[in-house]
Amino acid sequence: MGQKNRYGLSRDIPEPTKRDIRKRCGFGCVKCGFAYYQYHHFDPPFEEAKSHDPRGITLLCGRCHDLEKGGLLSQDSVRVCNKNPICLTNGFSFFPLDLGTKTPEVILGTNMFINNPIIIEGYGLPLLEIEAPEESGTPFRISAVFQNKLGKEIARIVQNEWHGVQTNWDIQINGPKIIIRHALRSIDLEINIESPNRLIIERINMFYRGWQLNSTKDELEVYYPDGSRWFTARNALFCGNSHGIVFGD
Numbered sequence: 001m002g003q004k005n006r007y008g009l010s011r012d013i014p015e016p017t018k019r020d021i022r023k024r025c026g027f028g029c030v031k032c033g034f035a036y037y038q039y040h041h042f043d044p045p046f047e048e049a050k051s052h053d054p055r056g057i058t059l060l061c062g063r064c065h066d067l068e069k070g071g072l073l074s075q076d077s078v079r080v081c082n083k084n085p086i087c088l089t090n091g092f093s094f095f096p097l098d099l100g101t102k103t104p105e106v107i108l109g110t111n112m113f114i115n116n117p118i119i120i121e122g123y124g125l126p127l128l129e130i131e132a133p134e135e136s137g138t139p140f141r142i143s144a145v146f147q148n149k150l151g152k153e154i155a156r157i158v159q160n161e162w163h164g165v166q167t168n169w170d171i172q173i174n175g176p177k178i179i180i181r182h183a184l185r186s187i188d189l190e191i192n193i194e195s196p197n198r199l200i201i202e203r204i205n206m207f208y209r210g211w212q213l214n215s216t217k218d219e220l221e222v223y224y225p226d227g228s229r230w231f232t233a234r235n236a237l238f239c240g241n242s243h244g245i246v247f248g249d
């Protein structure tokens with residue numbers, strides 16, 4: 001990165017332009033939907049580009065980008081996929097999460113959950129859970145459902161597969177960090193996967209049937225559907241129970 005083309009254009013695309021491209025492409029590779037991608041200048045190619053016009057830039061994952069560079073994915077196909085990104089058809093982009101084979105530690109704000117298979121449950125439905133490996137030596141399995149204030153799903157994890165919903169305003173994946181925003185500087189979910197076995201939910205503002213669970217770097221607060229506060233947790237350790245936070249009937 002950092003090198004310039006013959007028109008003096010740097011590889012660094014301005015952040016607002018990147019967000020426009022991510023949103024238009026549904027936050028994943030336009031060909032296969034993989035949520036780990038690169039920004040690809042296709043019209044014109046980077047060598048010929050005089051500006052970072054978002055209309056000429058698309059998202060391709062490493063595999064599809066390699067196929068394109070190798071001549072096995074045609075420019076014509078890239079154009080067609082850019083017009084009809086698969087994430088918009090499927091409704092989400094995806095990639096695999098890996099929490100490793102050791103008992104995971106889940107951190108919600110300043111609170112830690114260890115050996116708590118169901119971390120959050122609402123009305124009998126697990127909203128964040130970690131299942132033991134299917135057999136020894138295979139990874140623990142995380143599943144989750146995240147909804148916003150309007151009751152709309154913003155992301156889901158299905159047995160270690162991340163699904164980021166394309167209707168979000170922004171989903172940004174940087175290394176092991178995932179951030180979902182509903183507007184500039186308004187974060188709904190910020191997750192950090194810390195190798196080998198830590199899931200850190202740095203920020204979350206999730207809702208389920210009117211209940212609100214809001215966690216920042218300082219504390220975790222849970223609110224009843226009428227808006228009054230149920231409890232606040234700070235520096236708590238939830239360890240060895242079947243359930244962590246349970247609300248609803």
Ligand SMILES: [Zn+2]
Pocket residue numbers: 029030031032033034060061062063064065
């Ligand atoms: Zn791809």
